Amino acid sequence: MTIVRRIDVANLAGVSEATVSRVFNNVKPLREETKQKVLEAARQLNYQPNALAQSFATGKSGNIGVIVPYLPKVNIISTHYFSEILGGIGMMLAKNNYNLLLIFQSPQEPKNYIQLFNSQKFDGCIILGAKDVPGEKEEIDMLHQLSHPYCLVNQTFEGYSFHSIDAEHYKGSFDAVSLLLKKGFRKIAFLNGPSEYSNSTERLKGYQDALTSFGIELHSEWIFRGNYSRTSGYQVAGEMALMMDHIDAVFAANDRMAIGLMQGLNQHGYTVGRDYALIGYDDSDVTTMVQPQLSSVHVPLFEMGKRAAEVVLNAILKGHTKPFQENLPVTLIERDSTNHLMEEMA
Amino acid sequence: MTIVRRIDVANLAGVSEATVSRVFNNVKPLREETKQKVLEAARQLNYQPNALAQSFATGKSGNIGVIVPYLPKVNIISTHYFSEILGGIGMMLAKNNYNLLLIFQSPQEPKNYIQLFNSQKFDGCIILGAKDVPGEKEEIDMLHQLSHPYCLVNQTFEGYSFHSIDAEHYKGSFDAVSLLLKKGFRKIAFLNGPSEYSNSTERLKGYQDALTSFGIELHSEWIFRGNYSRTSGYQVAGEMALMMDHIDAVFAANDRMAIGLMQGLNQHGYTVGRDYALIGYDDSDVTTMVQPQLSSVHVPLFEMGKRAAEVVLNAILKGHTKPFQENLPVTLIERDSTNHLMEEMA
DNA sequence: TTGTATGCGTTATCAC
DNA sequence: GTGATAACGCATACAA
Numbered sequence: 001m002t003i004v005r006r007i008d009v010a011n012l013a014g015v016s017e018a019t020v021s022r023v024f025n026n027v028k029p030l031r032e033e034t035k036q037k038v039l040e041a042a043r044q045l046n047y048q049p050n051a052l053a054q055s056f057a058t059g060k061s062g063n064i065g066v067i068v069p070y071l072p073k074v075n076i077i078s079t080h081y082f083s084e085i086l087g088g089i090g091m092m093l094a095k096n097n098y099n100l101l102l103i104f105q106s107p108q109e110p111k112n113y114i115q116l117f118n119s120q121k122f123d124g125c126i127i128l129g130a131k132d133v134p135g136e137k138e139e140i141d142m143l144h145q146l147s148h149p150y151c152l153v154n155q156t157f158e159g160y161s162f163h164s165i166d167a168e169h170y171k172g173s174f175d176a177v178s179l180l181l182k183k184g185f186r187k188i189a190f191l192n193g194p195s196e197y198s199n200s201t202e203r204l205k206g207y208q209d210a211l212t213s214f215g216i217e218l219h220s221e222w223i224f225r226g227n228y229s230r231t232s233g234y235q236v237a238g239e240m241a242l243m244m245d246h247i248d249a250v251f252a253a254n255d256r257m258a259i260g261l262m263q264g265l266n267q268h269g270y271t272v273g274r275d276y277a278l279i280g281y282d283d284s285d286v287t288t289m290v291q292p293q294l295s296s297v298h299v300p301l302f303e304m305g306k307r308a309a310e311v312v313l314n315a316i317l318k319g320h321t322k323p324f325q326e327n328l329p330v331t332l333i334e335r336d337s338t339n340h341l342m343e344e345m346a
Numbered sequence: 347m348t349i350v351r352r353i354d355v356a357n358l359a360g361v362s363e364a365t366v367s368r369v370f371n372n373v374k375p376l377r378e379e380t381k382q383k384v385l386e387a388a389r390q391l392n393y394q395p396n397a398l399a400q401s402f403a404t405g406k407s408g409n410i411g412v413i414v415p416y417l418p419k420v421n422i423i424s425t426h427y428f429s430e431i432l433g434g435i436g437m438m439l440a441k442n443n444y445n446l447l448l449i450f451q452s453p454q455e456p457k458n459y460i461q462l463f464n465s466q467k468f469d470g471c472i473i474l475g476a477k478d479v480p481g482e483k484e485e486i487d488m489l490h491q492l493s494h495p496y497c498l499v500n501q502t503f504e505g506y507s508f509h510s511i512d513a514e515h516y517k518g519s520f521d522a523v524s525l526l527l528k529k530g531f532r533k534i535a536f537l538n539g540p541s542e543y544s545n546s547t548e549r550l551k552g553y554q555d556a557l558t559s560f561g562i563e564l565h566s567e568w569i570f571r572g573n574y575s576r577t578s579g580y581q582v583a584g585e586m587a588l589m590m591d592h593i594d595a596v597f598a599a600n601d602r603m604a605i606g607l608m609q610g611l612n613q614h615g616y617t618v619g620r621d622y623a624l625i626g627y628d629d630s631d632v633t634t635m636v637q638p639q640l641s642s643v644h645v646p647l648f649e650m651g652k653r654a655a656e657v658v659l660n661a662i663l664k665g666h667t668k669p670f671q672e673n674l675p676v677t678l679i680e681r682d683s684t685n686h687l688m689e690e691m692a
Numbered sequence: 693t694t695g696t697a698t699g700c701g702t703t704a705t706c707a708c
Numbered sequence: 709g710t711g712a713t714a715a716c717g718c719a720t721a722c723a724a
Contacts, residue, residue, distance in 0.1 A: 005701060006701065016710065018703090018711060018713090019709085021703065034709080034710080051466050052402050052467075053702040053703090054703080056399055056700085056702070058703065058704095083428055087450075091450070099467065100447065100450075102447075104433075104437070118349070118394035120396050121398075230631070285425075289635055291637055351718090352717065352718065363696095365693090367719060375694085380694080398718095399717035402702090693724105695722105695724075696722085700717105705712105705714080706711105708712095
């Protein structure tokens with residue numbers, strides 16, 4: 001069972017190697033009869049062009065690198081987030097006959113996007129979970145300067161016009177807090193994520209602006225910070241419990257923290273719906289698994305992955321090069337965690 | 347900013363191309379002085395070997411294909427399952443300088459593992475979520491016959507000795523049901539997954555054997571079937587509710603179905619802990635998000651991914667070829683859903 | 693210890 | 709329409 005090469009097909013079909021290539025690459029001047037002859041020979045031999053040789057000859061790997069942050073056994077980024085985006089990317093790439101090279105990037109090792117490009121392992125890349133930390137920005141800037149096809153997802157950098165697909169986190173946050181305000185809540189705490197993510201900043205703004213637009217004074221002690229994990233939400237509950245007399249609603253920057261918080265506050269005797277309203281972010285599948293079901297802000301992660309792949313493919317295939325930024329719309333999803341039990345009883 | 351090739355380095359360093367290769371591939375007879383000279387030239391030029399050309403020359407892509415089942419917008423396989431295994435694979439591959447080529451395989455399109463191998467896109471592959479359906483078995487058998495490096499995860503095929511990494515699902519199931527029995531429950535229903543997955547069969551056996559080992563008669567009407575989604579569990583609750591007078595505990599084949607069931611039964615007035623005990627499977631992160639927290643069977647998914655990658659790498663690097671099967675141990679995790687409220691009140 | 697020469701399987705540019 | 713052939717950047721067997 002040796003490997004079948006182009007020359008084998010050429011010999012069997014009685015044509016030259018070049019003709020075989022023409023058939024497989026659909027190059028124009030070609031007699032139908034010859035084409036069929038070649039195709040038949042290829043079928044008989046079960047010929048499959050060697051992708052490696054093709055890549056080498058064309059100088060294109062046919063791969064798109066997807067760079068995901070990675071800590072063994074610790075999922076900073078939730079699996080929901082991760083797999084939705086990945087699914088969107090995968091769909092778009094498959095449609096365009098590109099392969100997805102998944103690259104786990106541990107936070108401690110230095111980024112080296114340029115090297116990856118030079119090695120030609122991929123023709124373009126999508127960077128998930130980038131952070132605003134020293135080194136990262138510079139590497140991405142270099143990618144940009146060299147006009148390598150790339151796209152960031154869910155992260156924007158102040159003062160740079162990197163290609164990126166993000167969501168309207170300011171609006172999502174503003175809407176979420178506005179909902180709470182409209183429902184009559186006034187003392188609204190905010191459980192934010194790490195500040196290295198641009199989302200955190202945007203959401204903070206949305207939170208603040210919503211409050212001020214309702215004429216409510218900002219209280220810095222209403223602002224808490226976790227790291228997007230359920231556990232961190234649980235831990236914050238310890239602090240928050242001490243001032244629950246002065247809080248009647250909480251907006252959390254993602255669902256997992258919201259749930260951790262809910263569980264933690266429960267331990268301290270505070271119940272969602274009775275003692276406070278709660279709203280999460282991401283609209284992940286866990287929102288419907290908890291009791292009461294969690295109101296949340298839906299983020300079109302799948303679509304964002306799709307668009308990011310499209311941006312990179314356009315850069316590769318159509319030579320698009322000018323800065324591209326897009327913010328996809330988010331949707332507020334109301335569930336039970338933002339309703340007073342009182343109301344239901346009325 | 348043109349691409350730097352080996353010859354550029356050779357010229358600058360005043361050596362031959364072969365010597366440059368030797369330095370980069372660490373080929374033995376090599377004077378330290380020459381090495382440094384080459385390294386310095388490479389550094390100066392920012393030389394990075396072209397992975398494409400390397401692959402072509404060696405006939406090895408350096409990629410491992412990971413085949414995952416895929417339905418747009420529908421995650422049959424839970425994201426937890428998926429990302430844990432992927433993480434394990436990624437870790438092991440990174441350690442061995444292999445890349446991970448993620449391949450989404452939609453169920454409707456015919457499998458073509460052989461073609462993928464022939465095209466040399468990857469040197470070995472790991473198949474996730476294979477099912478016992480016509481076509482699948484034959485394709486894998488062909489891989490096996492041609493002794494291509496591959497490994498299945500979480501699926502075994504009756505009558506074949508395919509390379510695979512699985513978990514002790516019989517034992518997991520047996521232990522889970524035994525726990526319920528030891529706790530005094532006798533009328534134990536089983537919510538299983540689709541029969542195309544070998545796990546389902548194994549778990550069914552474990553369930554049955556546990557019951558019979560306790561001298562309990564099997565009731566076919568105690569057995570329900572979902573598709574591993576939360577929704578399917580919710581739907582099954584409709585049927586199960588009709589006979590809850592004759593059921594005092596439920597064992598579900600995964601956590602999401604367990605939670606869906608729990609929610610559905612809730613709608614019908616049946617509460618975990620008060621009216622029945624519940625135990626799930628997978629020990630995913632949602633177990634701790636629900637109230638009461640869900641007892642479950644922990645499956646070492648990350649480890650399984652690691653081992654599967656190891657198996658494939660061993661086949662590639664060390665030529666291991668004899669059938670390899672391994673079942674990793676599972677662990678029963680007791681939480682609140684298997685405790686009677688009665689007991690707590692006592 | 694290092695240089696020379698061949699080949700990997702395509703694509704693409706010439707000729708014919 | 710089709711056949712020859714250079715080029716792609718590297719690994720490696722063989723020569724020196």
